[in-house]
Amino acid sequence: MSDKHLHVTIVGGGITGLSAAYYLQKWSREEGVPVSFTLLEESSRLGGKIQTWRHQGFTIELGADSFLERKTSASQLIKDVGLGDQLVHNHAGQAYIVHKDRLVSIPEGAVMGIPTKLLPFVWTPLVSPLGKLRAAADLVLPGGKPGEDQSVGHFFRRRLGDEVIENVIEPLISGVYGGDIDKLSLLSTFPQYAQMEQKYRSLILAMKNARPQAKPEQPKKPTGMFMTLKGGLQSLAERIEQLLPAEAVQKNTGVRQIEKRPEGYMLQLSDGRTLRTDAVLLAVPHPVAQELLRPYVDIPPLGGAKPTIMATVAMAYPAEAVPLDVEGTGFVVPRKANYTITACTWTHRKWPHTTPEGKALVRCYVGKPGHEEIVDRSDEEIVDVVIRDLKRVMKIGDTPDFYRVTRWNRGLPYMVGHQQWLRDVTAKVGAALPAVRLAGASYGGVGVPDCIDQGKRAMRELLDHLTQKPGN
Ligand SMILES: Cc1cc2nc3c(=O)[nH]c(=O)nc-3n(C[C@H](O)[C@H](O)[C@H](O)COP(=O)(O)OP(=O)(O)OC[C@H]3O[C@@H](n4cnc5c(N)ncnc54)[C@H](O)[C@@H]3O)c2cc1C
Structure with missing residues (x-):
């Protein structure tokens, strides 16, 4: 390990950047790595899309x-x-779907809109008898080609028909992923359904197999599958801020330019200052990263994404x-x-x-x-x-x-081809700027836990990169 004092800069104080900062501090203490850091946040508050x-x-x-x-x-x-x-x-x-100006229960047993119980699906008014017949064709339709990305819309339409997707699946999905389901990447948003099709061919059969069999003697759990904090999710950002050294967190400070130097990187800040650093984690939405890296890496957004x-x-x-x-x-x-x-x-x-x-x-x-x-x-x-x-x-x-x-x-949706795009971007950035990483909602998942995972993983990579012995 190097004895040289190292410095890492985290750009963006959303949950991705905050998690990265927290784990950098924790690991450097635990592992005795001489590293300090600066977290730069353009706005006056930390948390980003958590507020x-x-x-x-x-x-x-x-x-x-x-x-x-x-x-x-x-x-x-x-x-x-x-x-x-x-x-x-x-x-x-119970959650409902609007249908003909009425609130209709999501059929019992529907997982992400896919029926796994026959009777509630047969009786639901959300789908016409013809639509139900079409959905049942999933049981006999052949599987798709393995490995190929396709839109979420195309995939579910092919398996279950237009009506089920438009009346049941789309409204459930679009709350999580903005954008048009007919352009949204299946492999980057719901890869499990592509895997199910490969394994079981039929989604309905796959979902039935995947569902744990309810034990009748067990009472129904009164709590759901989501969690938050009593004081609001922002309490997490506030607590991480308290735990970081005050001088390491600079709000109202945006990054305007990144310059590669023989001995590291020089950042131009919005208040006119410069900051020399050994490594940079860009935890900002993709268009911002794209601009900052433009002199070194050309990262086009996926075509057609708005x-x-x-x-x-x-x-x-x-x-x-x-x-x-x-x-x-x-x-x-x-x-x-x-x-x-x-x-x-x-x-x-x-x-x-x-x-x-x-x-x-x-x-x-x-x-x-x-x-x-x-x-x-x-x-x-x-x-x-x-x-x-x-x-x-x-x-x-x-x-x-x-x-x-x-x-x-909410940024650019994950378009068909997102995973290949991400592999290309990661390779290009790695080749041009070895101590720069990208992480956050634009890349490897939009959920808060996905962003935490990415911030943590990117910081681990940077720390390992900085502390590896020459020749490793
Ligand atoms: C309305 C809404 C509801 C959501 N609901 C949920 C939900 O219930 N559950 C869930 O898991 N996910 C939800 N999400 C998604 C989730 O909140 C986000 O994907 C996640 O918080 C993004 O975190 P991030 O750190 O990657 O990016 P951001 O939160 O966008 O943080 C990026 C930060 O970078 C800063 N920045 C930008 N440019 C610069 C610059 N040049 N220099 C310095 N700083 C800069 C920004 O000011 C911002 O603070 C929701 C999103 C929205 C918008």
């Missing part, structure tokens, strides 16, 4: 609201930073103004339905800790592909449109106690 608004007793997520429990890196990081006792599960409840622009709309009400007459935690809206909202969560039910007694919190998404112009309208107009949409399927008051609209650029 919690604590207002009038409510805990309101303006961006990401939770993470999947089974992807363990998020709960591990939360425990590592001492917030394990703050973890909460969502309240599991960033996903959307907004979250959080509205607080007195409980009696939202008299829900169904059980459950919210609904999604198929893209072809004539609605502006794409999803609605009854947050006070899904996450009861977020809402004071006697109040209700409703959170909607707007900005479906091709209809992003709604996001440019004023907050008041957006809220009006949202309430009008909601009134078609539920009772809700005209005037919330307060609301907050938050606009987001």
Whole structure:
């Protein structure tokens, strides 16, 4: 190992950059590596697309609201930073899909919209008898070619037909991955379904086999498969910030240029300063990385990709103004339905800790592909449109106690060919700039745990690269 004091720069203070900084500090202490670091964040706050608004007793997520429990890196990081006792599960409840201006239950046993139980699927009004017959053809249709990427839309249409995908699968998927399902890469978003087809040929059979057989004597779990923190996801960013040396974290400081030098890298900062460093982790959205690396690496975005622009709309009400007459935690809206909202969560039910007694919190998404112009309208107009949409399927008051609209650029969706593009980008950057890594939502998964995994992995690689003996 080298005795030289090393310096690493992390660009971007979203969850990817924060995780990288946390684990760099932890590992350098544990392994006795003489390394310091600087975390540069362009905006005035850390967290990026994680942002919690604590207002009038409510805990309101303006961006990401939770993470999947089974992807363990998020709960591990939360425990590592001492917030394990703050973890909460969502309240599991029925979810609905809007169909002909009614809330229709997602058929029992449907996993990501794919039927695994016969009877609930036979009875659901979401799909016509012909659509159901077409979906059943999955049981006999031949498998596809192994290894080839294709769009999520093409894959599910081929297996289950247009109706199931448009009425059931698409609204469930599009809340997670923005963008057009007919361009979204299957291998980068749902590779498990491609593998299932290869193994079992039929998705319905594969899903039936994959589902654990319920043991009748076991009570149904009241909690769901998502987790968050009692004080909001932003508590994680806040805690990591507390644990990092104050001088290492520089907010309101963007990186404008990266210059390769014989002895490392020189960064030009937005306030006119320069920073010399041995290694750089770019934990920023891809278009920013693309600009910064342009003098050394030409990274074209995948053809045809347009960033996903959307907004979250959080509205607080007195409980009696939202008299829900169904059980459950919210609904999604198929893209072809004539609605502006794409999803609605009854947050006070899904996450009861977020809402004071006697109040209700409703959170909607707007900005479906091709209809992003709604996001440019004023907050008041957006809220009006949202309430009008909601009134078609539920009772809700005209005037919330307060609301907050938050606009987001979710970045470029993962287009067909994303994995090959990622391999090319990684190879090009590695060849031109050996101590630079890219990580975050633009690359290896958009979920909070995926971003944590990437930040951690990229930092491990950089640390190993910097500390390897000459000749290794
Ligand atoms: C509305 C919404 C809801 C979501 N819901 C969920 C959810 O429930 N569960 C889930 O798992 N995921 C969810 N996601 C996805 C998840 O939140 C993001 O993918 C993840 O937080 C991205 O983290 P990141 O660190 O890679 O990027 P970001 O959070 O985008 O952070 C990048 C940071 O880099 C900074 N930056 C940019 N340019 C520069 C520069 N030149 N110099 C310095 N700094 C710069 C930015 O200011 C930003 O802080 C959601 C996303 C959105 C938008």
